Amino acid sequence: MVNPSNKRKFKILVVGTGLAGASAAASFGELGYEVEAFTFHDSPRRAHSIAAQGGINAAKNYQGDGDSVHRLFYDTVKGGDFRAREANVHRLAEVSVKIIDQMVAQGVPFAREYGGLLANRSFGGAQVSRTFYARGQTGQQLLIGAYQQLARQIGLGNVKLWNRIELVDVVTVDDKCAGIVTRDLMNGEVQSHAGHAVVLATGGYGNAFYLSTNAMACNVTAAWRAHRRGAAFANPSYTQIHPTCIPQADDFQSKLTLMSESLRNDGRIWVPKDADETRPVAQIPEDERDYYLERIYPSFGNLAPRDVSSRAAKRAVDAGQGVGPLKNGVYLDFAESINRLGLDTIVERYSNLFEMYERITGEDPRESPMRIYPASHYTMGGLWVDYELQTTIPGLFCIGEANFSDHGANRLGASALMQGLSDGYFVLPYTIAPYLSDLLNKPIPETTHEAFVTAEKEARDRFQGYLDIGGTKGPDHFHRELGRIIWDYCGMDRSQIGLEKALAEIPALHAEFKKDLRVTGSGSSLNQTLEKAARVDDFFELGILMCQDALTREESCGGHFRSEHQTDDGEALRNDDDFAHVTAWEWSGNPSEPIEHREKLEYEVVHFATRSYK
Amino acid sequence: MSNLSNINLKIWRQDGPDSQGRFETHQIPEISDEASFLEMLDILNERLIEEGKEAVVFDHDCREGICGTCSLMIDGQAHGPQRGTATCQLHMRQFDSGAEIVIEPWRASAFPIIKDLMVDRSPFDRIVEAGGYITAPTGGAPDANLIPIPKPVADASMDAAACIGCGACVAACPNGAASLFTGAKISHLNLLPQGQAERYKRTEAMVEEMDSHFGSCTNHGECEAACPKEISIDNIATMNADYARSKFKNRKALSR
Numbered sequence: 001m002v003n004p005s006n007k008r009k010f011k012i013l014v015v016g017t018g019l020a021g022a023s024a025a026a027s028f029g030e031l032g033y034e035v036e037a038f039t040f041h042d043s044p045r046r047a048h049s050i051a052a053q054g055g056i057n058a059a060k061n062y063q064g065d066g067d068s069v070h071r072l073f074y075d076t077v078k079g080g081d082f083r084a085r086e087a088n089v090h091r092l093a094e095v096s097v098k099i100i101d102q103m104v105a106q107g108v109p110f111a112r113e114y115g116g117l118l119a120n121r122s123f124g125g126a127q128v129s130r131t132f133y134a135r136g137q138t139g140q141q142l143l144i145g146a147y148q149q150l151a152r153q154i155g156l157g158n159v160k161l162w163n164r165i166e167l168v169d170v171v172t173v174d175d176k177c178a179g180i181v182t183r184d185l186m187n188g189e190v191q192s193h194a195g196h197a198v199v200l201a202t203g204g205y206g207n208a209f210y211l212s213t214n215a216m217a218c219n220v221t222a223a224w225r226a227h228r229r230g231a232a233f234a235n236p237s238y239t240q241i242h243p244t245c246i247p248q249a250d251d252f253q254s255k256l257t258l259m260s261e262s263l264r265n266d267g268r269i270w271v272p273k274d275a276d277e278t279r280p281v282a283q284i285p286e287d288e289r290d291y292y293l294e295r296i297y298p299s300f301g302n303l304a305p306r307d308v309s310s311r312a313a314k315r316a317v318d319a320g321q322g323v324g325p326l327k328n329g330v331y332l333d334f335a336e337s338i339n340r341l342g343l344d345t346i347v348e349r350y351s352n353l354f355e356m357y358e359r360i361t362g363e364d365p366r367e368s369p370m371r372i373y374p375a376s377h378y379t380m381g382g383l384w385v386d387y388e389l390q391t392t393i394p395g396l397f398c399i400g401e402a403n404f405s406d407h408g409a410n411r412l413g414a415s416a417l418m419q420g421l422s423d424g425y426f427v428l429p430y431t432i433a434p435y436l437s438d439l440l441n442k443p444i445p446e447t448t449h450e451a452f453v454t455a456e457k458e459a460r461d462r463f464q465g466y467l468d469i470g471g472t473k474g475p476d477h478f479h480r481e482l483g484r485i486i487w488d489y490c491g492m493d494r495s496q497i498g499l500e501k502a503l504a505e506i507p508a509l510h511a512e513f514k515k516d517l518r519v520t521g522s523g524s525s526l527n528q529t530l531e532k533a534a535r536v537d538d539f540f541e542l543g544i545l546m547c548q549d550a551l552t553r554e555e556s557c558g559g560h561f562r563s564e565h566q567t568d569d570g571e572a573l574r575n576d577d578d579f580a581h582v583t584a585w586e587w588s589g590n591p592s593e594p595i596e597h598r599e600k601l602e603y604e605v606v607h608f609a610t611r612s613y614k
Numbered sequence: 615m616s617n618l619s620n621i622n623l624k625i626w627r628q629d630g631p632d633s634q635g636r637f638e639t640h641q642i643p644e645i646s647d648e649a650s651f652l653e654m655l656d657i658l659n660e661r662l663i664e665e666g667k668e669a670v671v672f673d674h675d676c677r678e679g680i681c682g683t684c685s686l687m688i689d690g691q692a693h694g695p696q697r698g699t700a701t702c703q704l705h706m707r708q709f710d711s712g713a714e715i716v717i718e719p720w721r722a723s724a725f726p727i728i729k730d731l732m733v734d735r736s737p738f739d740r741i742v743e744a745g746g747y748i749t750a751p752t753g754g755a756p757d758a759n760l761i762p763i764p765k766p767v768a769d770a771s772m773d774a775a776a777c778i779g780c781g782a783c784v785a786a787c788p789n790g791a792a793s794l795f796t797g798a799k800i801s802h803l804n805l806l807p808q809g810q811a812e813r814y815k816r817t818e819a820m821v822e823e824m825d826s827h828f829g830s831c832t833n834h835g836e837c838e839a840a841c842p843k844e845i846s847i848d849n850i851a852t853m854n855a856d857y858a859r860s861k862f863k864n865r866k867a868l869s870r
Binding site for chain 1: 615629630646648649650652653656657659660662663664666667668669671673674675676677678679680681682683696698699703704705707728729732734735736738739742743744745746747748749750751752753754755756757758759761762763764765768769771772775776778779802803806808809
């Protein structure tokens with residue numbers, strides 16, 4: 001513990017201001033720490049947490065349907081295919097109830113019943129209704145809630161905000177984290193910041209796939225730079241492919257748009273039984289439609305977990321039953337719910353999603369079914385952290401999607417918001433204290449320390465290096481090519497042959513990037529091309545580690561599906577004897593030769609079982 | 615799915631806040647109508663880089679119409695011609711072949727240009743920091759269902775809270791006023807039971823912070839028409855009413 005009057009003696013640097021970062025920075029500020037928060041956006045409110053649509057889980061049991069902390073804990077471990085750390089998940093489930101209280105007190109306008117109490121909906125992978133929501137904009141409302149708390153602390157002078165500034169390196173002195181090096185996006189100025197502790201809340205790396213539902217600026221740089229300085233990177237191959245996204249329309253598409261999984265509450269997923277079906281959708285009779293999720297997984301039906309639903313969609317499309325102009329989607333059909341509940345009810349539940357769909361595709365989901373297909377959405381892997389959310393570098397903490405801790409090999413819907421807020425509001429503000437208390441009244445390295453000076457010079461040289469290559473192709477070109485390799489070989493279906501191919505192709509493409517990249521403009525004024533080049537550079541090295549991890553994990557679990565390891569009917573085949581562990585990779589200096597460490601997963605309460613949603 | 619041809623772009627370029635700006639013309643010979651407006655700019659930028667020229671700077675991020683990062687005056691309209699749609703959700707099917715499209719940054723003195731099409735909207739953050747929150751430090755909240763909120767109230771609060779903070783309201787306003795943004799934030803919190811304790815203090819602080827950056831509202835209603843979330847100008851009335859009340863309520867509270 002740190003005594004309240006001593007808290008102001010500690011400076012904490014929080015990088016990233018999404019749900020996890022904003023809530024942590026605000027809570028540190030309230031507690032009395034000296035806090036500096038960094039965002040590369042113009043405002044903390046832009047972070048990609050804002051795009052989460054469906055909801056946030058909490059074991060409130062407000063519906064009286066038998067929910068409990070234990071059930072949420074168990075569902076989360078099971079949903080993660082028994083690859084998450086039991087203790088962390090239990091803490092998450094315990095804290096979940098406090099998150100809802102906290103967010104309501106802050107003024108988040110959650111959906112309500114007519115009696116004034118909070119409404120819930122159900123979500124994939126659970127048989128209770130425990131998801132709280134604010135229309136289809138839950139992430140937005142929660143982020144604005146956390147942003148307001150942060151804004152209050154900024155206004156009070158407890159938190160200093162640095163906006164449009166990006167982390168470019170993490171600095172360690174005597175094997176402890178001493179601070180960070182940043183680059184001001186407005187003028188390219190590279191600067192050091194020293195602190196007692198650094199918190200990375202910098203989100204996931206789903207944009208490694210190029211096309212994903214992540215925002216355009218989402219990147220792995222902060223986590224990757226920390227990794228290169230000694231923080232272990234855990235389970236990079238655990239990536240989540242979300243089953244309900246709008247299918248790609250053409251080659252130059254810049255990102256994919258998610259349609260909330262909550263739509264599966266009222267939508268039925270199907271494809272025509274006949275691969276050569278050409279009739280308009282309304283004319284396809286009921287008995288010639290394959291409601292494949294309801295058929296294969298009768299007990300969970302359209303609410304089967306994300307990994308299971310995604311693979312089923314891929315199988316249908318691979319079998320030629322895909323729908324739409326490019327035959328690259330499946331139907332999500334609301335006709336039956338509209339008949340049962342009335343159009344008004346359905347539109348009230350999903351109006352913003354229906355409108356968004358119509359704007360993007362030009363089709364009205366009230367009249368014809370949506371077309372959906374899986375896309376990269378969330379990354380369960382991330383920096384390895386212990387129970388106190390500290391990485392392998394003492395003094396460097398990691399929260400939210402950026403760490404690996406709570407979701408195992410697959411995250412259940414509506415659990416990302418829960419984890420981000422749990423880490424930021426209720427876990428880290430307490431677990432950071434033991435580390436800090438040892439540093440009381442001891443001097444910490446200043447930014448004039450040699451380690452900072454060297455890191456600054458390296459960063460300046462690196463950015464100048466991108467400008468000096470003078471090749472022929474912009475960073476987007478390389479990102480697109482890299483994403484294609486990772487999606488093809490390390491996407492929904494992975495095999496030894498494919499992964500080995502990717503491990504040969506990525507370094508070759510990276511070498512070409514270093515020779516043929518062209519960045520125009522200068523390093524001393526705002527330059528989005530230069531920012532992008534640095535981020536793509538880090539995605540290359542991460543991509544290699546993702547494939548390496550996928551190759552090493554000789555089993556199928558959650559979002560990681562190895563085609564060599566499947567049952568006769570195509571379900572994932574886990575290997576608990578050899579792979580019930582976290583793989584934490586250490587940087588060796590050579591991206592192709594990472595050092596493997598294993599943390600065995602010990603389960604005291606949970607019993608291994610084959611996940612069955614049938 | 616079809617293609618558009620010969621789109622002519624007139625784009626505002628400006629090297630920095632204090633530099634002289636200029637229009638640059640660029641041609642897009644062919645583009646699919648499935649492409650989004652920003653994807654068209656991506657394609658242009660990739661071409662510019664390959665030609666050794668500097669890419670056009672513009673703000674964007676989620677491309678789902680929710681983060682509020684994107685901006686752009688398109689043919690003089692904030693977020694372009696489609697109602698209730700942010701620039702990132704605007705698709706080329708809204709335009710015709712041969713069209714000339716004029717692209718400018720937000721125009722408002724409170725939002726100085728950073729470079730090309732990117733502006734600085736940080737006065738919005740200053741308004742929220744002044745009072746756009748409910749003081750509820752982490753840890754002390756009562757059970758969420760202890761505060762029942764009638765559904766119509768929660769819905770009205772949510773309607774206001776849907777604001778994405780993009781700044782289109784300011785850009786569209788002939789006075790460069792931020793009343794819709796501020797009004798929406800005030801309504802969101804002032805409608806809720808949790809927001810009552812600080813209601814008038816909040817309103818006074820936020821309105822006065824707003825007035826120190828932005829122009830005054832003269833009820834043109836351009837803000838509502840430009841808002842990608844179609845936030846109602848009723849929120850401005852709520853703000854004005856609460857601001858007027860704050861002038862005596864706050865004084866009374868102080869005198870106690």
